[in-house]
Structure formats: C-alpha cells, structure tokens
Amino acid sequence: MSDSLASHSHSSSSPDNRATLTEWLNYMQQIHVSAIDMGLSRVLPVAEALGVIQSAKDDAYVFTVAGTNGKGSTTAVIAQICQAAGYKTALYQSPHLSVFNERVRINGEMVSDEILIAAFSTVENARLQCDLTLSFFEMTTLAALLIFSEADCDVWVLEVGLGGRLDVVNIIDPDMAVITNIAIDHVDWLGDNVEAIGAEKAGILRDGISVIYGAAEMPNSVQQTIDKHQATCYQVGKDFSYRENDSITWQYSNAAVTLQLPRPALSLTNTANALSAVLASPLKVDINAIEQALQTVKLAGRFDYREVHERHWLFDVAHNEQGVEFLLAQLVPLWQQHLAQQNTAQQATGKPATIKMLFSMLGDKDINKVVQRLTTAGLPISDWFIAEIDYPRAATTEHLQGILASYVDDAQIHEFARLQEATHAIINASQPQDLIVVCGSFHTIGEALSALETR
Incomplete structure (x- = not known):
C-alpha cells in the first residue's frame, strides 16, 4: 500500500512544500471557504479521477452507516467482526479525538502519517486538474477512500459525516x-423535524440493497425511501431483538438464530444493529469471530471508563438530547456499581462519593436540553467544571455558565478559560472515590484526554 501511494507523493510537493501531516491538515482547512458544504457536484469529478468509486464497486463489500447517534460504535463493531472473520477491513470514522489518523484504519490499525500525506498529495493533484475547490471533509474522505482502494481491502465500513x-x-x-x-x-x-432529517439519512439507500434500521420509531420519509428503492429492511423490535442477561452476557435474536454472547464495552443497541448488518450480508462469519470481536472491540469516548491520576473517569461524546439519554441509561447502573466499590475509600476520607462534571459543548447544539437532562436525572452531581473548547464553533464559557445557572447553584459552577485548566482543577478538587464524567462534545473529550497526558 505505502509503495503505490508513496509514488504519487513527489508529484505535488506544491508551492509551500507541505511535508508534515499537520501542514497538510492546516492547508486543507484553508482552501475552501466553507467548513461544511453539502452536495456532491464538486466532489464527484475528483472521485472519478481517482478511481475510488469504481474500486469500491468492483473489489469490496461496503457497509455505510448513517444516523444521529451511535454511528461510531456501530461501525467499530461491524469492522471488528469482519476483521475477526478474516476479511481485510477498512474503517472510516469521524471526527477524531486525539489524532487525525484515528479516522482511517485498516484491520484496526491507524494508517501512518506517510500514507495519509501521499494520499492527500494525490487527491490535491486530482482536485487541481479538475479545477475545483473541496472542503476539508471532502478532501480527507477522498484520501481515506483512495487508501482503502490502494490497500485492496475486502470490506469497507464507512461512517457518514453529516446527514x-x-x-x-x-x-x-x-x-x-x-x-x-x-x-x-x-x-x-x-x-428541524424528523421527517426532513429522515429523508436526508435515508439518502444512502440504493435499489435492492438491505438496510438495518436501529430504532423502534421510523419516520414516514424513511419508509418511503425504503419502498422507492425496494430495499429489504430489518428493524429492531420487528426483525431482530436483544436483551441483557447479566453484566457479562447478552442475547441476540433474529428469525434465523438466537445467540448468547459476551457483553462488549459498547452499547448493546449499537452492537445489535451492527451484528444484524453483518448477519444480513453474504459475508462468511462464524460465532467464534463474533465472540472474539465483541470481547475486543473498543472505541475511545463512547461510555469509556478509565482510571487516570488516581481518579475514576467516564468519557462520553454525548452532545445532543438523545445522546444524553443514551449516556444516562448506562450511567445510572454504573454509578450504583461504583458506589458499592468505593465504600472503603469513603470510610477513609469520611466524605460521600459524588459525581463531578467536566463539561463543554459547541455553540450550535441545544445546550439547554442537554443540561436539563443531566441535572434532572437524579444523580448526585456536586460540581460542574466548564471551559470553552478550542474550536471555532465552541460555546463561550459565559454562555455555558448562563445556562447552567438556571439549573444549579452558582457555587457548583467552576469556570476556566481553557479545558486543560478545568481538567487539572477537577483532579485537585475531587476525591479518589468520586466519579468524573466528561461529556458534551468530541472536542471536550479530545482536549481532556490530551490534558491528562500532559499532566
């Protein structure tokens, strides 16, 4: 893979000689006026020039995952099962938490800076030849598809970025x-309504394919798109179901099989949807591959529990109302379990265990609804540590504080200029028996994790 791509890398060293991944990422963020520019008219000619569309059609089995929440977990489980079954598996996800390379993986491994740079160079050449501008997301996605094509992957698992x-x-x-x-x-x-959004998400359907629909309620717009394409739909609650057995096993059922499986570190809802997709495909996957995949799959920032600097942390990228519902459904039982384990630490300090929130969001999200759900869930949240994310669309600390002040006492809100300061402060202000929950955005998690690494 690296040789065939590397051969392109010398052909466009470009005027400013972009040598590093960071230089390329910075450059690609500047060449198009809009960070998000919906539509395929500009990107299609470049994709055709690169040959990636034909490559996917001819050589690979493609899973595409859309939806409002749970795409990352779902794609991670599909990819892990396919890989465990022996398929050379490509996984494309976004956004990333710490390093860009997280977005582009082959058989679970992040691709190297060198491979990414070579692909960016090739995409840039094709873009210039087509005389088009592309957004950062379009450029980087085309590079990922080119890498998968060059690597001759058997299975492509693609997460939709938006819509x-x-x-x-x-x-x-x-x-x-x-x-x-x-x-x-x-x-x-x-x-601004589920019918309009459903129509956009269902835009990934094609004639005669199968689709897994992972929620009990289906908008009419999705059903109409399924009918139009004569797609075969498998919907949770109708065509497949799942239930928890206990903390270590769960049961999955569809019309053909009932499986008792090891419990993964990710949400069962997303795992069941992913498993349904693999089982409905023609890929040959046995029970051993499924069990192995579920025991090893993990995804940073998705109900991600860690012990760092002698503190208990839970990282979750929940950034809208539905995402928070999902988080709370898992957090309430985890808190009970945590309390039972922290008895000794509480006795040593004489202080009850509490939850402390490290929190920040993007300004274009419904912060009010998210805060409302978190503050009315009946959890013992003693303090909120807030700061502005280092990102153009970030909510200001003042804006976050203003919303929080409607729900909690001012004394519980601790404001900081940067998330790194808030992360360090929450360690100093907490006890070993507390649980620190970090949520609100991918960027919140990414900045908190990097602050913990540098402390």
Whole structure:
C-alpha cells in the first residue's frame, strides 16, 4: 500500500512544500471557504479521477452507516467482526479525538502519517486538474477512500459525516446500509423535524440493497425511501431483538438464530444493529469471530471508563438530547456499581462519593436540553467544571455558565478559560472515590484526554 501511494507523493510537493501531516491538515482547512458544504457536484469529478468509486464497486463489500447517534460504535463493531472473520477491513470514522489518523484504519490499525500525506498529495493533484475547490471533509474522505482502494481491502465500513444524501461518503454505493436512529441535530443543514432529517439519512439507500434500521420509531420519509428503492429492511423490535442477561452476557435474536454472547464495552443497541448488518450480508462469519470481536472491540469516548491520576473517569461524546439519554441509561447502573466499590475509600476520607462534571459543548447544539437532562436525572452531581473548547464553533464559557445557572447553584459552577485548566482543577478538587464524567462534545473529550497526558 505505502509503495503505490508513496509514488504519487513527489508529484505535488506544491508551492509551500507541505511535508508534515499537520501542514497538510492546516492547508486543507484553508482552501475552501466553507467548513461544511453539502452536495456532491464538486466532489464527484475528483472521485472519478481517482478511481475510488469504481474500486469500491468492483473489489469490496461496503457497509455505510448513517444516523444521529451511535454511528461510531456501530461501525467499530461491524469492522471488528469482519476483521475477526478474516476479511481485510477498512474503517472510516469521524471526527477524531486525539489524532487525525484515528479516522482511517485498516484491520484496526491507524494508517501512518506517510500514507495519509501521499494520499492527500494525490487527491490535491486530482482536485487541481479538475479545477475545483473541496472542503476539508471532502478532501480527507477522498484520501481515506483512495487508501482503502490502494490497500485492496475486502470490506469497507464507512461512517457518514453529516446527514447522508449529500455527504461525501455517499459517492460510494453501499451493499448494506445502516440507519442507527433519527433525532433532531444539525438543524441548519438537515432540517428541524424528523421527517426532513429522515429523508436526508435515508439518502444512502440504493435499489435492492438491505438496510438495518436501529430504532423502534421510523419516520414516514424513511419508509418511503425504503419502498422507492425496494430495499429489504430489518428493524429492531420487528426483525431482530436483544436483551441483557447479566453484566457479562447478552442475547441476540433474529428469525434465523438466537445467540448468547459476551457483553462488549459498547452499547448493546449499537452492537445489535451492527451484528444484524453483518448477519444480513453474504459475508462468511462464524460465532467464534463474533465472540472474539465483541470481547475486543473498543472505541475511545463512547461510555469509556478509565482510571487516570488516581481518579475514576467516564468519557462520553454525548452532545445532543438523545445522546444524553443514551449516556444516562448506562450511567445510572454504573454509578450504583461504583458506589458499592468505593465504600472503603469513603470510610477513609469520611466524605460521600459524588459525581463531578467536566463539561463543554459547541455553540450550535441545544445546550439547554442537554443540561436539563443531566441535572434532572437524579444523580448526585456536586460540581460542574466548564471551559470553552478550542474550536471555532465552541460555546463561550459565559454562555455555558448562563445556562447552567438556571439549573444549579452558582457555587457548583467552576469556570476556566481553557479545558486543560478545568481538567487539572477537577483532579485537585475531587476525591479518589468520586466519579468524573466528561461529556458534551468530541472536542471536550479530545482536549481532556490530551490534558491528562500532559499532566
């Protein structure tokens, strides 16, 4: 893979000689006026020039996953099962938490800076030849698809960035589609009601393919798109189901099989949707591959429990109302379990264990609804540590404080200029028996994790 791509890398050293991954990422963020620019008209000629559409059609089995929440977990489980079954598996996800390379993986391994740079160079050449501008997401997605094509992967697992119909991932025809759920998010681009959003997400469907629908309620717009394409739909609660057995096993059932399986470190809802997609595909996957995959799959920032600096941390990228519901459904039982284990530490300090929140969001999200759910869930949240994320669309600390002040006492809100300061402060202000919950955005998690690494 690296040789064939590397051969392109010398052809466009470009005027300013971009030598590092960081230089390329910075450059690609500047060449197009809009960070998000929906539509495929600009990207299709470049994709055709690169040959990535034909490569996917001819050589790979493609899973495309859309939906409001749960796409990352769902794609991670699909990829892990396919890899465990012996398929050379490509996984494309976004955004990343710590390093860009997280977005582009082959058989679970992040691709190297060198491979990414070579691909960016090739995409840039094709873009210039087509005389088009592309957004950062379009450039980087095309590079990922080029890398998968060059690596001759058997299976491509692609996570849609935003919506579906007009997302650059949708230039590739999927063999199997997954729509995890439909909720209100990204209203500026997708619409402010579930019917409009459903129509956008269902834009990934193609004639005659299968689709997994991972929620009990289906908007009419999704059903109409399924009917139009004569797609075969498998919906949770109708065509497959799952239930928890205990903390270590769960049961999955569809019309053909009932499986008792090891419990993964990710949500069972997303795992069941992913498993349904693999089982509905023609890929040959046995029970051993499924069990092995579920025992090893993990995804940073998705109900991600860690012990760092003698503190208990839970990282979750929940950033909208539905995501927070999902988080709370798992957090309440975890808290009970945590309390039972922390008895000794509490006795040593004489202080009860509490939950402390490290929190920040993007300004275009419904912060009020998220805060309302978190503060009314009946959890003993003693303090909120807030700061502005280092990102153009970040909510200001003042804005966060203003919303929080409607729900909790001012004395419980601790404001900081940067998330790194807030992360260090929350360690100093907490006890070993406390649970620190970090949520609100991918960027919140990423900055907190990097602050913990540098402390």
